[in-house]
Amino acid sequence: MSDQTQTDRARPEPIQAVPVRHPGRWLAIAVLAVLTAMFLHLIFTNDQFRWSFIFSSYEPGKRGVMFTEPVLDGLRGTLLLTVTSMVIGVVLGVIIAIMRLSDNWILRGVAFVYTWFFRAVPRLVLAVLFGNLNILWDRIGFGLPFDQQIGKLFGIDDLNAQFYSIKASDLLAGFVAGMLALGLSEAAYMAEIVRAGIQSIDPGQGEAATALGLSRGQVLRRVVLPQAMRVIVPPTGNEIIAMVKDTSLVAFVPVTYELFFQLNAIKARTFVVLPVLVAAVIWYLIICTVLMIAQYFVERHFGRGYGASGRARQRLRNIQAEQGGVPASESGAAT
């Protein structure tokens, strides 16, 4: 009865109150506006930036410093190094995370020691170290391990059971050394990120999948990892972006096939400092922007069934309301 009278009553006037003033907020906006104006003024009027040097031509007959051949090569190197070392990092990181969560204490221990070592040693040190690792071996190859020692055991001198080998100084100089240094170090960080992701998933998920007869691998691939990706992707985005910038460390391997090294070389040759640095900043900004856009789509993919659920539920309720009210059995749970 009381419900009836309530709905019959006229709707009251919409509230027209004076909003709370936020003078501090306006002051902050004014300060920011002035700072922005000063910054734009600086960029467009100060000729020390030498925009034509950056964009159109840095020496007679050459393109701007951003687009000149060695710099583009360096950019390709940076991108390639980022991609390859991140692939190593992610794949190895997943494996180490799974080892870390294993029932077997030896696997757990190995995974722990790995993360301990590669997180402890700075990437710069690793880069230099890997650049000099060829001191340890003459040749590196695939084949029977300990072949020389085994050969001696059976009285054969110089048994060579390597199917394929390459001179260590060829393999471990330059790009491969840089890639390994960055990739192996990255794996340690990715392992922790993946482990956190896996551990964030309700154990009931794995149990339900196991009870359905899925194998351990299937449980991981089909049920746990896809859900863990929601937790794994954002910090991985951070890692990739950090990696783009850390590739400049391989200059110490030394690898010259790298963006910042190339720009620096031009700076040293032409004695033009600021525009070269600005060119570097612009390239890094562009790469980072592309990566962030990619991350948005990846997150949206792995967020299906989750982030949208609140909105989707609202939409569902709206549809139900349009079709003549929420069924009695669902009205309770929809809230």
Place this chain on the structure above:
Amino acid sequence: MSTEMVRADNVHKSFGSLEVLKGVDLVVNSGEVCCVLGPSGSGKSTFLRCVNHLEKLNAGKIFVDGDLVGYHERGGKLHEMKGKEVARQRRSIGMVFQRFNLFPHMTSLQNVMEAPCRVKRENKAEVRERAASLLERVGLGDKIDAYPGMLSGGQQQRVAIARALAMRPKLMLFDEPTSALDPELVGEVLDVMKDLARDGMTMVVVTHEIGFAREVGDQVVFMDGGVVVEKGTPAEIIANPQHERTQAFLSKVL
């Protein structure tokens, strides 16, 4: 039609020093509905999880449809099964959990299709058809593309039942399937379970729904302190309990 579907012989299970199951004996015949009652912590869930080897026994044996669960018996010795073989055994045992445990990143239909497609590698189109008709059967024909997050608890639990049924199990285990539901949603899930029971599915149901046990149960088992205290027909156990612990428990829940 009275072959033994489940046979538990003197099952013991401990977690560290805590002995949870202290010698459980139980026989459930094919086509029978066995309702397990008992106070919290009495080991009901643990027993159910032992039946499909989610937990390893410390002593005793469980047989499902004549096969020893989790082990091979060769020359008087038990050999642990490989993960693949245990998984194979679990295919024919469906399990429904208190907290549904639907896969939140898959739609209802994908939840139901996952195991037949991945585990049995059945033809996808056929599975899709069967999954859709199973969802229809539990009253969710219009929710096949909804993600679990968009469904009410009762709807989620019905999807979970359909998901278990998609593997064509010979035995269904229910662990308090309605305890996490609002009272007005309990009925819709129990209706689906009654329907299953009428179709002759063998079921072991841990529940606090005494009405369901009385109406559908062929056998009611009362567990307390890790042992079966009393078992019999619903009429015997619910209407006329002999043991004082059963009496005390029933007087509280009824």
